[in-house]
Amino acid sequence: MRMRATILSAAVVVICLVTGCGGTSGGSDITGHSRLIDELALQVDSAEGRGYTAEYLLAGGQEVMTVAKQVDPEQVAFLFPGGRYVITRQFEMLCTPAEAVDCVLNRATEVTLSPAESVLGELDGEQFLSVHTVMGWLTEVGASSSADISSETRTIAGTHATCVTVNGAETARVSEFEACVTDTGLLGSFAGTVDGVPKSVVLKAVSGTVDPELFHVPEGAAIIDERASTPA
Numbered sequence: 001m002r003m004r005a006t007i008l009s010a011a012v013v014v015i016c017l018v019t020g021c022g023g024t025s026g027g028s029d030i031t032g033h034s035r036l037i038d039e040l041a042l043q044v045d046s047a048e049g050r051g052y053t054a055e056y057l058l059a060g061g062q063e064v065m066t067v068a069k070q071v072d073p074e075q076v077a078f079l080f081p082g083g084r085y086v087i088t089r090q091f092e093m094l095c096t097p098a099e100a101v102d103c104v105l106n107r108a109t110e111v112t113l114s115p116a117e118s119v120l121g122e123l124d125g126e127q128f129l130s131v132h133t134v135m136g137w138l139t140e141v142g143a144s145s146s147a148d149i150s151s152e153t154r155t156i157a158g159t160h161a162t163c164v165t166v167n168g169a170e171t172a173r174v175s176e177f178e179a180c181v182t183d184t185g186l187l188g189s190f191a192g193t194v195d196g197v198p199k200s201v202v203l204k205a206v207s208g209t210v211d212p213e214l215f216h217v218p219e220g221a222a223i224i225d226e227r228a229s230t231p232a
Helices: 030-048 117-124 132-141
Strands: 052-058 063-070 076-082 085-087 092-096 104-105 148-156 159-167 179-181 188-192 197-207 222-223
Touching: 030 132, 030 159, 030 179, 052 076, 076 117, 076 222, 104 188, 132 159, 132 188, 148 179, 148 188, 159 188
Parallel strands: 104 222
Antiparallel strands: 052 063, 052 197, 063 076, 076 085, 085 092, 092 104, 148 159, 159 179, 179 188, 188 197
């Protein structure tokens, strides 16, 4: 699925990990803002054809979660302290708690890095954000004539990233924030308040290798197979 087809409406904020980098000055140049956000969208598009394992720190480093994506076969896994959520072509699997005492299997609908946010919210306490959600928020503020937007480059988890700082986007869902996207199209970091809830996501480590066991039913887990009752 192309990035342009999945962009949502909203707004975002990021954590500065490395200082001393140059960047663009702030301003309300809508054309320039759109060009910058288009470039970031292309970077996110480029990640769709690559497998990886990314480890993130949530809630100011209090929790760790992992996103693993495999391209062939196409599947994605989200591992949180609260459990595991896996989407493959054969099934969607939700395991809770973290020890995976119970795993519920449902019919797969679509492999995506932006799965049901209600499910992820139960696992991570409403902390994790996908890069697609963040890009939707950046797109919204980029169209605001009141927004003061600036950018700079940083290194996050050993990866080059473009970071955007937004202030004064009066008509946007979140009017002041920072967001970083790596050159490989992953979310580099996010920090801020969305709908009154403080959020913090920071990329800790990333690898081009993927453990296939992450997509399997954990050993010893009780399986509840609801695929037969799930609409096709």
